[in-house]
Amino acid sequence: MQDLRVLHYILGLEIDFWKGHAFISQSRYAISMLRKLHMENYKGIDTPMEHTVKVPIKDDEKSFEDITLYRSLIGSLIWLTVTRPDLSFCVHKLSQHMQDPKLYHWKLAKKVLRYISSTLDYGLFYEGEDLTLIAFSDSDFAGDRLDRKSISAYTIFLGGNLVSWLSKGQATIPLSSCEAEYKSLTTTTKEILWIKRLLLELKCYTDEDLPIIKNDNISAQTLANNPVFHARSKHIEVAHHFVREKIIGREISLEHVSSSNCVANLLTKPLLKNVFMKMRSNLGLISKSMLIGT
Known part of the structure; x- marks a missing residue:
């Protein structure tokens, strides 16, 4: 056995300690996902899925040709939910179509990546005893x-x-x-x-x-x-x-x-921007830059 001292990185998870508290994120892992698809410079968006999105769609929708790429992306997104519960619902919906993904599903997945690009430094903050x-x-x-x-x-x-x-x-x-x-x-x-x-x-x-x-x-x-x-x-x-x-x-x-304070609501359906951001904050998901600023 070997003592590796204080844990800072393991399996794509980054652990930072700040004033006795812990901050866990997967920023480097998320960046590698974006680079793999050449999306690191895409414009970010505020929510991973619009509240008006309806999944599934009609069967006559054009199929996405590269099924392997779609499955690989969804697998990566599933691992990202280890520290990003705000992605859980949309990843759940997209993973239901790994057998026969449509072009529409691929476009939804790329929107999730655009959301990730605007929240790269977000993670879970743990404090208190x-x-x-x-x-x-x-x-x-x-x-x-x-x-x-x-x-x-x-x-x-x-x-x-x-x-x-x-x-x-x-x-x-x-x-x-x-x-x-x-x-x-x-x-x-x-x-x-x-x-x-x-x-x-x-x-x-x-x-x-x-x-x-x-x-x-x-x-x-x-x-x-x-x-x-x-x-x-x-x-x-x-x-x-x-x-x-x-x-x-x-x-x-x-x-x-009340429904407005039930944070599990974030994991059941797409939400309006202001509601989504409130629920995300209540989950303990914050930006690392916000943490450093305090």
């Missing part, structure tokens, strides 16, 4: 226009620092927005309990500490807190009802949050 676990859960009902499945998303913060996030299509088609949100709560609960148990093993968390999950759908919260089955929930898979068990067993706490 608070170990409070708070998660935000959200879904976009029938958001996938290809198969009408909903998008589940969560963001989990440890002491105000983003440690886990997800943007993924649900396995089954929900029949209501309540069901879609409830399924997303299930996914979020699984992840936050796993993180809690990891912290318990590290002896920096106690059973008395209660992780909080925040959601903006009142119907889903009512269903999670109400142990009585009714006509509207009979069809929901039993596996999703374990959220109730965890609430009753005081393993998690469920709270309401």
Whole structure:
């Protein structure tokens, strides 16, 4: 074994320490992506995907000829989401078309690169020693226009620092927005309990500490807190009802949050510029130049 001292670079991740805090980014990796496609001098844009974008498109759209190039780019973008959760939704959508990408998808991917070129020095900032676990859960009902499945998303913060996030299509088609949100709560609960148990093993968390999950759908919260089955929930898979068990067993706490403050919303759909930038900031994504300026 060899002591390499303080970690600064590993697998494309750049780690900088500033006044006892950490800043993690992938600037050099992003620059190499742009250079590979000769896009380092393209004009940057403010959001990775316009809020009016509709994916998928008509089947008669012209196919993109270089499938290997498309797949290579999407693979690189997936790795970039390790420190760039603001890219999670658009990369999720574009990765659904790796089998037969259209020219339209390639153009969308290039727009993502233009957004990256304007945010090269952005990364995740970690500060403080608070170990409070708070998660935000959200879904976009029938958001996938290809198969009408909903998008589940969560963001989990440890002491105000983003440690886990997800943007993924649900396995089954929900029949209501309540069901879609409830399924997303299930996914979020699984992840936050796993993180809690990891912290318990590290002896920096106690059973008395209660992780909080925040959601903006009142119907889903009512269903999670109400142990009585009714006509509207009979069809929901039993596996999703374990959220109730965890609430009753005081393993998690469920709270309401307004849609405008539910940061998981960023991972479910394209947003307007001002909303997107607010959510991005709330995730802890900042520019390195801003950090140095402080």
